[in-house]
Amino acid sequence: MPSPGPGARQAMRPRSSAPASSPKARAIADQGIEEVDTRYLESLIGYNARRAALAVIEVFLERMAPYGLKPVDFSTLSLITHNPGITARQLCHTLGLLPPNMVGMVSAFERRGLVERRAHPTDRRAQGLYLTEAGQTLMTQAEQTASALEQDVAHKLTAQQQKTLMGLLQKIYL
Amino acid sequence: MPSPGPGARQAMRPRSSAPASSPKARAIADQGIEEVDTRYLESLIGYNARRAALAVIEVFLERMAPYGLKPVDFSTLSLITHNPGITARQLCHTLGLLPPNMVGMVSAFERRGLVERRAHPTDRRAQGLYLTEAGQTLMTQAEQTASALEQDVAHKLTAQQQKTLMGLLQKIYL
DNA sequence: TATTGTTATACTCTATAACTATA
């Protein structure tokens, strides 16, 4: 899979319209390229998936800024929301993050009063993670914002198409 | 959109199977979380798109390693392949990269003997980028590898489903 | 001996500011 760097908040954005199937995307050798032919890249699933993800992330960053949540913060807190008592190790495993990078994030959540670490019931090495009341309030709003946001980004797709899209994507990564 | 960090080569990978629709994904409070409930995240397009992209990237990195190409390298060279004479500015614009980060990449391509910078026909500030013969040989192989790779990653999807998937993804980012 | 959480640190990728030469 190719494409734009992983980074989200790109100052410079890919161009909007592409002649994905138009043979007019021609190079006029003597005057340089007039319009860039991106048809090959657009035939690759990885490229398309990445571009779509970046498009959503861009809007995500804007609308989640008021909550002070970046994508990774949001997905982590969302998992804690729906899995109270989850451990850092389980979060790392589920989201594909590395433990050393999780520590600081959870500590930051604690400092912000969003998350509590409590003793794990059966394993004294581990700690269960729970949302505080403030954390619950924040995440209720944040998840509503996230769901609404995705509707906006996918406004060109019908509800059925969105379902189809998710199903197809999951066949790739699950 | 949430999820795993942008980085590609993750040492630790998300778990393989998810009970996306199974209500059995329950927390057994007194013994910690048994199985992580990821249903909410899996209802988000951005999350799914990112996860799918990462799944493809993972395989991409493995199979492109012999060519010494990372995803961004590949997409850049692919655009030069199909748009001989393209400028760095056009590459940046198309792929969402920033000029300062493009310079080093192109210079590295030149040092490897894959790309040539030639004078632009009409704009003396710009330079047209072209593949050398070695570059063409490499990219012919690399693009074949990329196409084959995606077939493997998307083996659970029929040709029609792959087409549908691309179309739906493009409706999001185009 | 293996695992959870942690610290410190290195590496990669992405972003910003400022300069040059042309337009």
Added chain:
DNA sequence: TATAGTTATAGAGTATAACAATA
């Protein structure tokens, strides 16, 4: 004045090694 390319550098994100406490 604006743009293409460049340099240097800052910043965010991700990765590796090593340790303490517990299993």
